[in-house]
Amino acid sequence: xxxxxxxxxxxxxxxxxEDRTLLVNFLREQLNLTGTHVGCDTSxxxxxxxxxxxxxxxxxxxxxxxxxxxxxxxxxxxSTDGSMHPLQxxxxxxxxxxxxxxxxGMIMAATDLLAQNPNPTDDEIRHGLEGxxxxxxxxxxxxxxxxxAAAKMxxxxxxxxxx
Amino acid sequence: xxxxxxxxxxxxxxxxxxxxxNQHGDEAKVIAGGHSLLPAMKLRLSQPAVLIDIAHVAxxxxxxxxxxxxxxxxxxTYHAIATSATVISACPVLASCTGQIxxxxxxxxxxxxxxxxxxxxxxxxxxxxxxxxxxxxxxSAGGTRSIAADDLFVSMLMTALDSGELxxxxxVPVMSKGQGAAYAxxxxxxxxxxxxxxxxxxxxxxxxVSACRVAVTGAGPQAVRQxxxxxxxxxxxxxxxxxxxxxxxxxxxMEYLGDIHASEDYRRAMVKVYxxxxxxxxxxxxxx
Numbered sequence: 001x002x003x004x005x006x007x008x009x010x011x012x013x014x015x016x017x018e019d020r021t022l023l024v025n026f027l028r029e030q031l032n033l034t035g036t037h038v039g040c041d042t043s044x045x046x047x048x049x050x051x052x053x054x055x056x057x058x059x060x061x062x063x064x065x066x067x068x069x070x071x072x073x074x075x076x077x078x079s080t081d082g083s084m085h086p087l088q089x090x091x092x093x094x095x096x097x098x099x100x101x102x103x104x105g106m107i108m109a110a111t112d113l114l115a116q117n118p119n120p121t122d123d124e125i126r127h128g129l130e131g132x133x134x135x136x137x138x139x140x141x142x143x144x145x146x147x148x149a150a151a152k153m154x155x156x157x158x159x160x161x162x163x
Numbered sequence: 164x165x166x167x168x169x170x171x172x173x174x175x176x177x178x179x180x181x182x183x184x185n186q187h188g189d190e191a192k193v194i195a196g197g198h199s200l201l202p203a204m205k206l207r208l209s210q211p212a213v214l215i216d217i218a219h220v221a222x223x224x225x226x227x228x229x230x231x232x233x234x235x236x237x238x239x240t241y242h243a244i245a246t247s248a249t250v251i252s253a254c255p256v257l258a259s260c261t262g263q264i265x266x267x268x269x270x271x272x273x274x275x276x277x278x279x280x281x282x283x284x285x286x287x288x289x290x291x292x293x294x295x296x297x298x299x300x301x302x303s304a305g306g307t308r309s310i311a312a313d314d315l316f317v318s319m320l321m322t323a324l325d326s327g328e329l330x331x332x333x334x335v336p337v338m339s340k341g342q343g344a345a346y347a348x349x350x351x352x353x354x355x356x357x358x359x360x361x362x363x364x365x366x367x368x369x370x371x372v373s374a375c376r377v378a379v380t381g382a383g384p385q386a387v388r389q390x391x392x393x394x395x396x397x398x399x400x401x402x403x404x405x406x407x408x409x410x411x412x413x414x415x416x417m418e419y420l421g422d423i424h425a426s427e428d429y430r431r432a433m434v435k436v437y438x439x440x441x442x443x444x445x446x447x448x449x450x451x
Contacts, residue, residue, distance in 0.1 A: 025165070061201045065171045065173070066197075066218060131268045133353070
């Protein structure tokens with residue numbers, strides 16, 4: 001067993017986990033943060049993407065024990081004081097989801113993308129989200145959603161029509 | 164899916180990792196990025212009793228050039244390499260290759276040392292490392308040694324590393340005037356592993372190709388060089404006709420593996436196509 005102290009969405013948790021526990025299972029089953037999804041479970045689909053120390057990772061292929069001392073952000077950590085993060089708002093406004101299963105991973109990957117590139121082209125968004133699979137939207141509205149968020153985070157006026 | 168139970172140890176130094184390897188022998192596996200090992204462990208294809216985590220070992224980090232050699236710590240991630248100004252200027256093919264491995268999450272985790280030690284048949288870096296003619300620095304309890312790219316890959320998933328040895332650094336030549344290298348791959352659309360990948364490195368002196376190394380990955384059980392293509396291109400101008408002629412023998416003398424993604428015949432055909440693309444780009448880079 002491994003004793004780990006992990007800061008998740010700003011709260012510090014000290015837990016004992018089996019050495020083989022995957023980060024996604026720690027988040028979902030021990031912390032009840034079920035916004036992070038398990039999709040393919042083979043590190044291809046991206047439904048499980050979270051940020052570890054600011055970098056996007058696939059939590060189905062990350063050991064919880066390795067994250068001792070790390071800071072983790074999940075989809076539940078994005079909104080502040082009950083108001084949606086610009087990415088959450090963008091997916092809402094631009095119809096960036098249908099079934100919603102891939103959405104938490106999409107948004108967390110897009111968070112990392114916009115942190116590195118605040119003014120991406122559509123191509124750069126598509127390339128940056130290549131580790132996230134969506135079977136509903138055809139990606140078009142996901143790209144618009146990320147553009148909406150990018151514009152809003154740059155302080156520009158936004159609407160679902162012009163994203 | 165959850166791996167079989169194991170004991171996890173976070174190593175804080177190379178010496179500690181090597182001591183643990185010697186203590187546990189075949190029961191232990193080293194984990195760096197873990198994006199090859201953990202999926203294999205979930206499928207119970209690999210069931211190590213002890214996992215030695217080297218991801219946080221500071222000695223395995225660092226990217227620097229000294230003279231004509233670019234040295235990259237084995238623990239540097241693909242993303243760090245792809246975005247390193249030092250790599251982009253000293254050996255651009257390494258940056259472009261690491262920048263197209265998997266996706267950003269894979270690149271945030273996977274390491275250059277891990278890729279070469281694992282020697283996946285469809286890895287990208289194995290071919291680029293062979294084409295560049297690099298070396299790995301390997302450490303064990305007995306000291307350090309160097310293994311040349313041509314000697315590293317023994318068979319599918321097998322390298323010349325002995326038990327108790329750890330790759331600590333990867334060394335490749337700094338590209339100088341007249342030298343160019345490129346990597347071209349047909350990628351699997353979901354995993355982005357190479358269905359066929361070809362790396363080429365050429366030197367052009369006085370308008371003539373004076374040195375050439377070509378290596379193929381993805382198509383067979385291990386990355387292999389293409390001596391007949393290399394020989395055919397040396398002494399030519401490296402123009403389109405010379406590349407086409409040289410690539411006639413590409414992939415002729417190697418083992419193939421077919422799977423649900425691509426048959427052996429398709430891979431054999433694509434080796435010629437991607438060898439020509441890689442050589443065309445490498446020659447253009449050498450002339451730039």
